[in-house]
Amino acid sequence: MAAVRVHREISGPSDAPTVVLAGSLGSTHRMWDPQVEALSEHFRVVRYDARGHGESPVPPGSYAIDDLADDLVALLDDIGVERAHLVGLSLGGMTGMRVAVRNPERVDRLVVLCSSAHLPPDVWLERAATVRADGVASIAESIVDRWFTPGFSQAHPDVRRAHVDMVAATPSAGYAACCDAIAAMDQRADLASIGAPTLAIAGADDPATPPEHLREVAEGVPDGRLLVLDQAAHLANVEQPQQVSAAIIEHLQGAPA
Template sequence: MKEYYAESRTGDRDVRLYVREDGDPGAPPLLLSNSLGTDTSMWEPQLAAFTERFRVIRYDMRGHGHSESSTGGYDIPLLARDALAVLDAADVPSALYCGVSLGGMVGQWIAINEPRRLERAVLASAGIFIPPQAIAPRLEAIRAQGLPGLVDEIVPRWFTPRFIDAHPDRVAALKEVFLANREDGYYGCSAALGTLDHRQGIGGVTVPILVIGGEHDPAVPPEHARELAEKAPGATLVMLDAAHLSNMERPKEFTDAALTFLSGGSPEAGA
C-alpha cells in the first residue's frame, strides 16, 4: 500500500488530492473514482479481487475524505481534470477506469475529451444529463441544513430497504464517511452535477465502455443507465438488483462484471 497527495493545478482552485495505491506496481493501472458523498473506502468490496490483477489507484474526490476543497464553482470538467492529475502524479499515461455515480460522470468526460488516457471504462450509476434546476433543491438544503441535517435522507437512498435492514452496520459506517466530508466540497460537487450534459459528446466515444445500472436506483433511474449504454457506441449494459451504490449492495455481481470487462472480456449483458 502506498499513500500520497496529487497536486491538481487549476489556477485559483488548486487542491491536493489524497491518493492510495494497492496491488502490484507493475500490473496494469486501474483508476477508481468514488461517488458523491463517499471516499476511497467505498471500493473495499472490490479491492481484494482488483488487486490480484491490477495496480489499483484510488483517490478522494475534491472536498471528500482526505482531499482538500476549494472555493469557486465546481463543474464536471474540473473534477475530470482532478482525475487526470491523479494519473499524472502516478506517472500513468493511460489507465483502466471504474467510476460510480459522480465518478462515472467524470469518466464520461475523460472518455469524450481525453480518450488517450483511458483503455477501458466501467461507468456505474451515471446518466448523461442532469438539468441544473433539478440540483437546486439539493444545494438549498445543504446551505440550510448542513451535512448533519441531510445524512439520514441521503445515505439511505444509496441502498434498497432490503439491504438497509440486513446491513445496518454498513449503512451506519457510510453515514460517518458522509459526515466527514467538507461541506463546501460536498456543495461544490453537488453543484457540478448540474453541469453534466454529455448528450452530444457521448456518441463519439471510442473508449470501450461497460455501463452498470441499478434496477432500483432512485438517483439514476434504470432508463438513464440504458440511455447511456444506447448512446455510447458499442457499450455493454449490465443491470443489477440494487439501488445507487451497486458495487456495495451487489459486490460479487459488480466485481465479476467489472473484472471480466476490464480484462478484455464481455460480461453477460442484462437489460
C-alpha cells in the same frame, strides 16, 4: 480552476495495468473497499477522494465537471500512468465519461456505474442550497436511504451506519460545489465521441440514476454495453459486491460481462 492533488490509496502489483476508481458524491475512497481485494489480483488499483471530499483539498467556489476531470488527469500524471482503465460510480462515472471525451488517449476501458450523462439541474441546485445552509449531516440519512434497498439496510445496519457517517463527514462546501458541477453537466451529446469500450452498470432499484440512465450511456457510446443488477440501489458495488467486481474484471480484461 487549477487541478488539485487529490488524496489517493494504491494497492495491487505495481507492474499490472492500472485501474482508477472514482466514487460517488458524498463518499471517500473507502466506498470501494468491497472491490479492492478482487481487483488487486489483476490490476494496480488507485482509489481517490474527489476534490471537496475526504482527505482531498476543498477549493473555494463552485466546481465544474471539467475541474473533476482535470483532477483525475493530474492524478494519472502524478503517479506516472499514461493510460488507465477508469471505473466510476455516480459523480465518479460522470468524471470518467468526461475524461474519456476530453482525453481519450488516457483511457483504455471505461466502466460507468449508477450514473448519468445528465440529471435535472433544479434538484442539484436545491440540494446545494440546503447543504450550504444546514450542512451535509442534515441530509445524510436521506441520501443513504437512496443508496441501498430497504432490505439491505435492514440486514446490514452497520454498513448503513458507516455510510451515513461517511456522507455526514463530507465538507459541506465541497459537497455543495460538486452539486453545482452535476447541475451544470450535460454530456448526452458527447457520448458518441467516447472511443473507450464502455460497460454501464445499473442497479435495478436505483432511485437516483435508474436503469434508463445507464441504458442511454450504453446506447450512446459506440462500443457500449448495459448490465442491470437486481436487488441493488445506487451503491450497487456495496450491495452486490461479487457481481460488480466480476463484471469490472471481465470488462477490463476484454471479456463479456
